[in-house]
Amino acid sequence: MAKSRPSDPAAVHARESRRLSTLLEVSQALSGTLNLRSALHRVLEVLAKHHGTVRSMVTLLQDNGELHVEASDGLDQSPHAIRYRLGEGIIGKVVESSKPIVVPRVSREPAFLSRAAKRPELPKEELSFICVPILINRRAVGALGVDLKFKADRNYDRSVQFYGIVASAVAQAVKIQRLIEEDKRKLLDENTQLRQELKERYDFSSIIGSSGPVRQMYEQMSQVAATNTTVLIRGESGTGKEMVAHAIHYNSPRANKPFVKVSCAALPDSLIESELFGYEKGAFTGAESRKKGRFELAEGGTLFLDEIGDINLTTQVKLLRVLQEREFERLGSTETVKVNVRLIAATHKDMERAIAAGTFREDLYYRLNVFSIFVPPLRERKADLLLLVDHFLEKFSHEHKKSIKRISTPAIDMLMSYHWPGNVRELENTLERAVLMCDSQVVHGHHLPPSLQTAEASGTVTRVSLSDAVAGFEKDLIQDALKTTRGNRAKAARLLDTTERVLNYKVRKYAIDARRFTA
């Protein structure tokens, strides 16, 4: 078969259509994967296959100003060893000037460094080298270089144009890759920063208080934080149970894993199981796709079951199994899911009464109550009240841009004599309201809500009979003694200089829940 001359119209047509199909393959290779290196490698293979490139490589400019080989084809040595500085060799010059360079005869070019083809003997055939810049926003970020067999009649302008188009497709891919990487880095940075903020926010030190009961609570928290033990946090509404749960998590080895909360009271019975355990597609009407439950979402971290006392009996059975075996099934699935999750539960309910009434399973209670932490009500730690008042005043004056300096003595007296049924939350709300109402630098009694305006403040102290006052005092003394002895009645009796029999009688008489004090 006679070889067609390059200027022959049929040959020109064949070459152009080969170039077009190459460009198509190149763009497919670059858009087919998010792995830039393998996409570039594929591009160089396409060039070798359709255009007979002997060697080819893509170099990219690094942060340190060096050019590294990102992908190569047909090289005689490891591409990792090849480095260029800007302005060095042909490739360095192309990147520096952002202009293509053509070397028709490599053997005659002194600037040709030949790092990619270090062979003792000179190549048998003459090669041409074409190097085009990879441009992003008109600045070179690298270069595409190809070695071709020397042909006297090669149209170098057309070749440069063609490899320039390939290089611009490569530039697009590099640009996208960099945008993705930047986004990823931004998200990671943001994530680390948020985690740090969370850690600080939920540090032990963010829980204000230095009274005896709170110090005892800190001690228990630090004992249990480092372990995987299930914790039951008890205490009235608004005492800070959720804060305690957070602090335990963020001071545990699981701190960098998720903390997932489930408000058992807020979820209707029909939803709680699917929330906890997740479901498979089609498990029930409306289950259009598979959904992970909170147990799975908390993998490696902590699951906080708030208001556990409100959970229904059937869910209690399932929960018991997870606690015992650390495994469960998603709704509508037979596949068993294993989880590594630390459980923290909280309740303001009297669990012993719930067990007696048959609304809470005793076996589940024992599984949850491995280590219990009691968060004392505010009225039992009035010593902390001033600290909390200062803390909240500062917090809210800052938040609402007020310059409140102090709180008047009568206002403090009102806060001190109130019984705080809503505990710290109620105090927090009270002070936010006071800060909003206050138009001077001092918070006064009249900035406090009506519920606090009774008693001493308004001079309407309720009269109490002597026997009631004595009974109240006696009850307080017994509770204090039980607290000190962590619920040990014999020791408490000794502390109060009485007998265990008398103490037991009084505990019953005043309906004191002695178990509450057992740690």
Ligand SMILES: Nc1ncnc2c1ncn2[C@@H]1O[C@H](COP(=O)(O)OP(=O)(O)OP(=O)(O)O)[C@@H](O)[C@H]1O
């Ligand atoms: N010791 C404390 N120091 C600072 N802020 C506190 C403290 N205790 C509670 N708080 C604040 O009081 C509010 C109520 O706390 P938290 O939600 O933890 O209470 P809770 O016991 O979970 O209440 P509930 O039983 O009603 O859910 C929160 O805004 C919390 O920031």
Ligand SMILES: [Mg+2]
């Ligand atoms: Mg809570």
